[in-house]
Amino acid sequence: MRFKHRYFLCELVLEDPRQRHVITQGTVYHNVKEIVARLHGDFGVAAVSVALSVKYLNAYTGIIFIRSLKNYHKILGSSLPFITSLENRGQRYPCFINTLHIAGTIRSCQRFLIQYNREQLDRLLRNCTNPSEKENIRQSIVSCTLKSVEESEFTEDEEME
Template sequence: MVRFKNRYFLCEIISEDLHFQQSIDEWAVHNTVKNVVARMHGDFGLACCSIAFSVKYLNAYTGIVLLRCRKDFHRLLWSSLPFITHLESRNERYRCSFNTLHVGATMRTCQKFLIHHNRNQLLVLLRNCTSEADRQAIQKSVQSCKFVGEEQYNSEDEESKDEESDDSMK
């Protein structure tokens, strides 16, 4: 039996429209990405990327999307993503762009990267925080960021990084 290898693209959908979050769905992302691949690479690129292409995860509130395609043709998809300028959903067109955060071989590696990315984003929010109540709420969120089943960090290097970042935020 042959195992087909896939690549997973963890992307962030960036849009200035507030109504965009309420109307985004998996089919809109799926169709938009396939249309852009067809526009950039023609029928050959569309056929190659359509074999195992799917939207595995979409969080409309954060704008995070996880796309899957075959390993052999992932460069066709990767080179097409910067050319997405809008999404069409429910007969409306929303201006947006895709920011590729991570390309991984498994969904698990993408999930781990997303947790670390979100944790870093929370730390940035913590630095810009003005009130003490907000600061404590964000610190609690940062401490709760971990992968299910992931062991606690035991490395002294990572503990020292956390201590340094906590000291720099005070």
């Protein structure tokens, strides 16, 4: 039997963005489990814990991929907005987690993220006043393709071997 999953593409917004490097995948995992337990009790945490994992966390951009079972993804999705801070080694970091997209595969989340970043760059382009800033943002928009992401992941995998 195959287990179906749902992937949450989330954005971690910290009150002080300089503290992003302190947040780890384990920190997010334990805080998510804690909020699910507080909101949905023993059943909620047991249902979500079966396949809950933080697949990816980018400390620079604050992007997070969280995996859950398809049958219980609504429990996880209803709990994420209630995270107001993350606790790591006795320190509390005020934040919130913004869910950008929910999909059945990581690949579709990546496609959405590329499109989302392209739209954000377009917004920045409209607000630019300096011609050199506009050119830098245009170059970023041009380089924002799925093919370049796949190639960079492929080269990283080769370097690891």
